[in-house]
Amino acid sequence: MEPVLRGLAVYVFLLLVFRLTGKRSLDQVTTFDFVLLLIISETTQQALIGEDFSLTNAFLVIVTLFVADQVLSFLKEKSSFVRRWGEGLPLVLLENGKPFQDRMHKSQVSEDDILEAARELQGLERLDQIKYAVLERHGGITIIPKKSAGKG
Amino acid sequence: MGMRRVGDLEVSQDLDHEKKFWRVQRIGWALLFLLWLAGVAGLFGSGPLSGSTASAPDLRLEYDRFVRSTAPQELKLHLGPTITAHPKVRLWVDRRYLESQQIESVVPEPESVEAGPDRMVFTFSIAEPGAPTSVTVRMQTQQAGSLQGRAGVEEGGSLQFHQIVYP
Numbered sequence: 001m002e003p004v005l006r007g008l009a010v011y012v013f014l015l016l017v018f019r020l021t022g023k024r025s026l027d028q029v030t031t032f033d034f035v036l037l038l039i040i041s042e043t044t045q046q047a048l049i050g051e052d053f054s055l056t057n058a059f060l061v062i063v064t065l066f067v068a069d070q071v072l073s074f075l076k077e078k079s080s081f082v083r084r085w086g087e088g089l090p091l092v093l094l095e096n097g098k099p100f101q102d103r104m105h106k107s108q109v110s111e112d113d114i115l116e117a118a119r120e121l122q123g124l125e126r127l128d129q130i131k132y133a134v135l136e137r138h139g140g141i142t143i144i145p146k147k148s149a150g151k152g
Numbered sequence: 153m154g155m156r157r158v159g160d161l162e163v164s165q166d167l168d169h170e171k172k173f174w175r176v177q178r179i180g181w182a183l184l185f186l187l188w189l190a191g192v193a194g195l196f197g198s199g200p201l202s203g204s205t206a207s208a209p210d211l212r213l214e215y216d217r218f219v220r221s222t223a224p225q226e227l228k229l230h231l232g233p234t235i236t237a238h239p240k241v242r243l244w245v246d247r248r249y250l251e252s253q254q255i256e257s258v259v260p261e262p263e264s265v266e267a268g269p270d271r272m273v274f275t276f277s278i279a280e281p282g283a284p285t286s287v288t289v290r291m292q293t294q295q296a297g298s299l300q301g302r303a304g305v306e307e308g309g310s311l312q313f314h315q316i317v318y319p
Binding site for chain 1: 158159160161163164165166169170173174177180181184222
């Protein structure tokens with residue numbers, strides 16, 4: 001019973017915190033973010049296991065986490081409400097070379113981030129070569145170049 | 153949910169939802185910050201909000217109002233001169249309370265511990281009769297919830313304290 005409760009509590013808490021801190025938090029992982037993530041997992045691990053180092057406890061916790069994840073993805077599939085709030089929706093950040101400053105500010109994306117994605121994904125040089133930049137649900141930015149520009 | 157068009161893009165963007173989400177996110181941040189402040193202040197143990205005392209004549213207990221399960225905590229009992237006038241002091245603690253604890257150390261070490269029906273009695277000898285002294289118990293709480301404790305000395309009064317134990 002207790003490992004299940006621990007697993008669920010940690011799952012829900014982490015889900016809330018990571019959703020709150022925004023989509024961007026995990027896409028572009030800097031070295032420091034990576035270290036931070038390690039520290040978070042280290043801290044979580046203690047609370048997840050408690051003082052019981054048995055295999056049974058570990059298995060129960062792992063199964064709990066998987067079950068919680070399965071239930072969440074099932075609910076996401078069934079309900080658009082859960083999908084919207086649990087996962088978010090894509091957001092157009094730039095249209096025809098013109099960035100939407102308000103949306104970018106609220107989602108903590110800078111022009112540099114868009115330009116970086118444009119260089120990396122499409123080999124573009126300037127904002128005005130971009131037709132659409134979309135902040136995807138997983139936190140990454142995708143770029144659609146104007147017809148005249150780009151790889152080809 | 154039908155796909156929407158943004159220009160040539162087929163994308164399920166929903167600006168109304170996004171606005172709601174940003175609002176919820178902002179409230180969430182505020183709550184998180186408040187939670188953190190409460191933590192700093194000691195609402196979850198070890199801080200100014202948590203430290204507390206209970207007293208009876210010539211007897212004073214320092215304890216934490218908020219403690220966390222399996223985290224170390226300390227009870228410090230100050231004994232005044234009328235109690236330490238006796239060469240031996242018999243200090244008792246509620247048995248129900250102690251059963252929820254794992255005692256790590258009692259300083260000074262008691263000469264003997266006796267189990268009674270509803271209390272444990274610790275006997276200490278006093279080095280300097282009539283001089284104030286104190287006894288410190290370090291322990292870990294094993295269960296979460298609300299805890300009621302009682303302690304006292306057979307040579308004097310008794311006191312009650314209340315703790316909230318977070319899981």
